[in-house]
Amino acid sequence: MTNLSFFFEVLIGGLLAGVMYSLVALGFVLIYKASGVFNFAQGAMVFLAALTFVSLLERGVNFWLALVITLAVMVVLGIAIEKVVLRPLVNQPPITLFMATIGLTFVLEGLSQAVWGSQPHGLDLGIADVPMQWLADSTGMFISQFDLFASGIAAVLVASLALFFHYTRIGRALRAVADDHQAALAVGIPLKNIWAIVWAVAGFVALVAGLMWGARNGVQFALTFIALKALPVLILGGFESILGAIVGGLIIGASEKLAEVYFGPMVGGGIESWFAYVIALLFLLVRPQGLFGEKIIDRV
Amino acid sequence: MLYREAGQFKSTYAEDQQIFPIRQDRIAVALLLAIAFVVVPMVANQYWLSAILTPFLIFALAALGLNILTGYAGQLSLGTAAFMAVGAFMAYNFVLRMPWLGIIPSFILAGICAAAVGIVFGLPSLRIKGFYLAVATLACQFFVLWAIQRIGWFTNNSPSGVITAQTVEILGYTFDTPQSKYLLTLGIVAVLALLAKNLMRSETGRAFMAVRDMDVAASVIGIPMMKTKLLAFAISSFYCGVAGALYAYTYLGTVEPEAFTLDLSFRILFMIIIGGVGSILGSFLGAAFITLLPIFLNVLFGAASHTFGLDISHAIVSNIELMIFGGLIIFFLAVEPHGLARLWQIAKEKLRLWPFPH
Amino acid sequence: MSRAARIGEVVLAVDRVSLAFGGVKALQEVSFDVREHEVRAIIGPNGAGKSSMLNVINGVYHPQQGTIRLRANGAWREFHDMDSHEAASMGIARTFQNIALFKGMTVLDNVMTGRNLKMRASFVEQAIWLGRARREELEHRRAVEEIIDFMEIQHIRKTPVGKLPYGLQKRVELARALAAEPRLLLLDEPMAGMNLEEKQDMCRFVLDVNDHYGTTIVLIEHDMGVVMDISDRVVVLDYGRKIADGTPEEIRGNQAVIDAYLGVAH
Numbered sequence: 001m002t003n004l005s006f007f008f009e010v011l012i013g014g015l016l017a018g019v020m021y022s023l024v025a026l027g028f029v030l031i032y033k034a035s036g037v038f039n040f041a042q043g044a045m046v047f048l049a050a051l052t053f054v055s056l057l058e059r060g061v062n063f064w065l066a067l068v069i070t071l072a073v074m075v076v077l078g079i080a081i082e083k084v085v086l087r088p089l090v091n092q093p094p095i096t097l098f099m100a101t102i103g104l105t106f107v108l109e110g111l112s113q114a115v116w117g118s119q120p121h122g123l124d125l126g127i128a129d130v131p132m133q134w135l136a137d138s139t140g141m142f143i144s145q146f147d148l149f150a151s152g153i154a155a156v157l158v159a160s161l162a163l164f165f166h167y168t169r170i171g172r173a174l175r176a177v178a179d180d181h182q183a184a185l186a187v188g189i190p191l192k193n194i195w196a197i198v199w200a201v202a203g204f205v206a207l208v209a210g211l212m213w214g215a216r217n218g219v220q221f222a223l224t225f226i227a228l229k230a231l232p233v234l235i236l237g238g239f240e241s242i243l244g245a246i247v248g249g250l251i252i253g254a255s256e257k258l259a260e261v262y263f264g265p266m267v268g269g270g271i272e273s274w275f276a277y278v279i280a281l282l283f284l285l286v287r288p289q290g291l292f293g294e295k296i297i298d299r300v
Numbered sequence: 301m302l303y304r305e306a307g308q309f310k311s312t313y314a315e316d317q318q319i320f321p322i323r324q325d326r327i328a329v330a331l332l333l334a335i336a337f338v339v340v341p342m343v344a345n346q347y348w349l350s351a352i353l354t355p356f357l358i359f360a361l362a363a364l365g366l367n368i369l370t371g372y373a374g375q376l377s378l379g380t381a382a383f384m385a386v387g388a389f390m391a392y393n394f395v396l397r398m399p400w401l402g403i404i405p406s407f408i409l410a411g412i413c414a415a416a417v418g419i420v421f422g423l424p425s426l427r428i429k430g431f432y433l434a435v436a437t438l439a440c441q442f443f444v445l446w447a448i449q450r451i452g453w454f455t456n457n458s459p460s461g462v463i464t465a466q467t468v469e470i471l472g473y474t475f476d477t478p479q480s481k482y483l484l485t486l487g488i489v490a491v492l493a494l495l496a497k498n499l500m501r502s503e504t505g506r507a508f509m510a511v512r513d514m515d516v517a518a519s520v521i522g523i524p525m526m527k528t529k530l531l532a533f534a535i536s537s538f539y540c541g542v543a544g545a546l547y548a549y550t551y552l553g554t555v556e557p558e559a560f561t562l563d564l565s566f567r568i569l570f571m572i573i574i575g576g577v578g579s580i581l582g583s584f585l586g587a588a589f590i591t592l593l594p595i596f597l598n599v600l601f602g603a604a605s606h607t608f609g610l611d612i613s614h615a616i617v618s619n620i621e622l623m624i625f626g627g628l629i630i631f632f633l634a635v636e637p638h639g640l641a642r643l644w645q646i647a648k649e650k651l652r653l654w655p656f657p658h
Numbered sequence: 659m660s661r662a663a664r665i666g667e668v669v670l671a672v673d674r675v676s677l678a679f680g681g682v683k684a685l686q687e688v689s690f691d692v693r694e695h696e697v698r699a700i701i702g703p704n705g706a707g708k709s710s711m712l713n714v715i716n717g718v719y720h721p722q723q724g725t726i727r728l729r730a731n732g733a734w735r736e737f738h739d740m741d742s743h744e745a746a747s748m749g750i751a752r753t754f755q756n757i758a759l760f761k762g763m764t765v766l767d768n769v770m771t772g773r774n775l776k777m778r779a780s781f782v783e784q785a786i787w788l789g790r791a792r793r794e795e796l797e798h799r800r801a802v803e804e805i806i807d808f809m810e811i812q813h814i815r816k817t818p819v820g821k822l823p824y825g826l827q828k829r830v831e832l833a834r835a836l837a838a839e840p841r842l843l844l845l846d847e848p849m850a851g852m853n854l855e856e857k858q859d860m861c862r863f864v865l866d867v868n869d870h871y872g873t874t875i876v877l878i879e880h881d882m883g884v885v886m887d888i889s890d891r892v893v894v895l896d897y898g899r900k901i902a903d904g905t906p907e908e909i910r911g912n913q914a915v916i917d918a919y920l921g922v923a924h
Contacts, residue, residue, distance in 0.1 A: 088634035103629025110622030277439030462860030495785040502784035517758035
């Protein structure tokens with residue numbers, strides 16, 4: 001295998017891993033767009049969704065039924081969060097809401113494990129994490145089948161979300177709320193219902209992300225840390241852009257993998273634990289609003 | 301009736317500026333210090349000293365550090381544990397390689413190293429704010445931990461990455477009993493708390509709070525942004541560094557980088573949220589709360605198990621503990637954003653009026 | 659000594675300043691001067707560029723063209739890119755249209771921040787509290803208490819600023835600006851949102867500041883009665899250009915000014 005095809009293999013592997021990050025980042029973007037809240041608990045939601053689904057499967061529940069039940073759980077959770085966490089804090093500064101979502105993270109993590117236990121679970125979606133044979137044969141590159149599948153799912157998800165936002169009445173209402181709460185209220189959009197819907201949709205996105213990540217890495221507590229990786233993605237892509245979440249994810253995934261493979265051996269490895277954050281940090285210094293975000297202007 | 305200020309007149313500004321302007325407060329604090337320094341070591345058992353009081357003091361110091369940065373200066377930081385790690389491992393290296401320095405100077409130098417790291421990772425605060433800054437401090441948290449793990453020098457090339465803190469010896473006196481360790485920690489924390497209080501009620505504290513409340517206005521009236529923000533990071537990291545050194549030397553004994561994860565950073569953040577941001581007292585109250593809560597829960601569940609014959613596993617208890625932590629954060633943020641310190645103030649106000657209702 | 663007799667030499671000269679934000683021209687070749695000890699008003703319809711002018715003078719905005727000249731210790735200094743921190747150290751203080759107080763601090767602390775440029779003790783000295791830091795703090799406290807007396811806000815000195823009504827907050831902001839002992843005080847609509855009584859109080863304070871401390875004052879104000887009563891000279895801006903400059907009487911009769919306010923197309 002030549003150097004070039006090895007490079008492409010790492011690159012594509014990184015891009016596909018990045019897509020997985022984007023899946024999680026999407027949930028953040030949805031909630032931020034609609035309610036201006038940076039939901040630190042998204043990772044915990046991913047974990048809860050994956051754990052619920054897997055536990056139902058292990059108890060013999062049919063795959064599709066388990067999916068529906070988990071989705072229902074996430075929707076109920078979304079509504080509960082809106083009622084219990086967001087409404088009491090409605091006029092507080094964004095930093096307070098952010099800290100509340102950190103608290104929420106702990107609540108969800110504790111709840112997931114209290115209900116379902118804390119052992120790791122495996123999740124089998126039917127697609128194996130093995131290289132695609134014909135690709136390996138023709139180009140000498142080992143690209144995982146599963147990664148490609150996950151990208152396909154992500155693409156479908158993004159497309160449906162885009163269609164949802166642009167062509168449905170609710171989608172339009174969501175965009176209005178994201179732009180200006182007061183104005184949305186003034187035209188009669190029911191703010192509280194919208195927020196509940198958004199959190200429910202974010203819950204659905206968390207479920208999809210949870211399934212993908214759970215199948216890849218197993219459903220275990222470490223899943224909650226994936227959310228942390230989504231933060232650099234959001235910084236690169238801007239907090240309010242779905243496209244940004246995808247592009248940011250691709251860039252982070254690719255650069256992280258490339259850095260690990262090419263620079264890692266020089267410094268003893270393990271770069272992946274911090275490289276994404278440092279990239280995000282450098283990006284913040286140059287372009288704080290991200291590639292697709294809106295510029296923040298401070299007025300006195 | 302007891303808590304009245306009647307008759308206590310302040311005739312100079314100096315009297316008005318005191319830390320405890322009300323005489324009853326001064327008496328109470330003197331009493332508290334006397335109890336802490338004299339009574340507790342004589343009366344408390346080993347478990348309380350080494351497993352509860354000493355870590356409480358250490359976390360209070362770290363919370364104090366974080367409060368200076370986040371509570372007073374408004375710069376959200378999730379890298380507290382990293383600064384503690386720098387303090388711990390640098391103290392170890394100073395004692396190891398320059399034993400003639402002595403423990404206290406080593407601690408101070410370790411704190412200064414942590415301050416230097418704090419300044420470097422505080423540089424982004426000049427351009428970014430709020431939770432973007434929090435993400436930048438995450439970079440610090442992960443990078444510092446990785447550096448300590450990977451670069452052998454920090455752990456004296458220990459193959460497992462674990463270091464053993466040397467025995468503390470000051471001027472020939474060895475600090476190896478729970479009592480002596482507790483007293484050493486108490487002494488250091490008390491002094492640093494006093495320095496912090498003095499600092500926060502002087503111009504530095506005002507500059508920090510001005511930057512927190514409206515940094516554009518602060519700049520317009522002449523407060524230097526860069527110097528103020530970096531100073532906040534430096535002082536805060538110094539405090540966290542010393543706390544980390546104490547963590548290694550008077551509590552843990554054997555230290556590994558994994559003791560300083562993001563989880564610890566969150567814990568300390570919770571301490572200041574619950575205790576009260578922007579309050580020295582709040583740092584102590586929050587630390588006490590978070591340190592005592594698990595014990596309280598264990599006792600509670602233990603009693604419940606006995607009374608009801610239930611078998612509540614340890615795992616369930618620790619998960620419920622997580623949920624209660626999280627729930628309390630949300631509760632405090634919604635109901636009393638200024639935490640226990642504000643509740644304490646309100647209680648004191650009521651006490652001044654007692655026994656009258658208003 | 660009468661007001662007119664006290665007015666001295668030119669201390670601030672704005673020279674052909676132009677400021678644009680993207681395509682929006684906020685100021686176009688504006689020139690005027692300010693004399694020592696005088697009360698200079700800047701007036702004009704909404705959007706005329708008055709706040710922008712003030713922001714340029716104290717370094718919040720940097721003009722694309724033109725300079726600000728400040729006379730300090732007998733010598734002139736010329737700026738076109740001074741930042742707000744430098745302006746503060748040059749003795750320029752200001753208040754803001756939308757109150758820029760530090761809501762989390764008490765009145766006393768807010769006014770004390772106004773003294774920050776005069777404090778010399780390092781943070782280490784402040785931590786230890788004995789010696790220079792302590793003396794300095796008490797000395798500045800004394801000075802600040804005088805200003806608090808002057809602005810009649812003694813009764814609220816320990817109240818957190820966020821809890822005060824609007825009128826009192828404006829007074830505290832003025833006190834903070836005064837605490838810096840400025841040579842030039844810029845007031846951005848100090849009477850906005852006040853009722854008649856509050857306006858009269860604020861007018862009295864502004865005049866007292868000018869009388870008692872001799873501070874040169876540049877203020878933006880919409881209330882014509884106030885402007886005519888308390889200012890020595892007036893600059894009129896419209897759409898970023900200066901359209902008149904003179905005493906209140908001269909301005910009152912100026913046709914261009916009347917047209918600008920009535921919205922006559924030009």
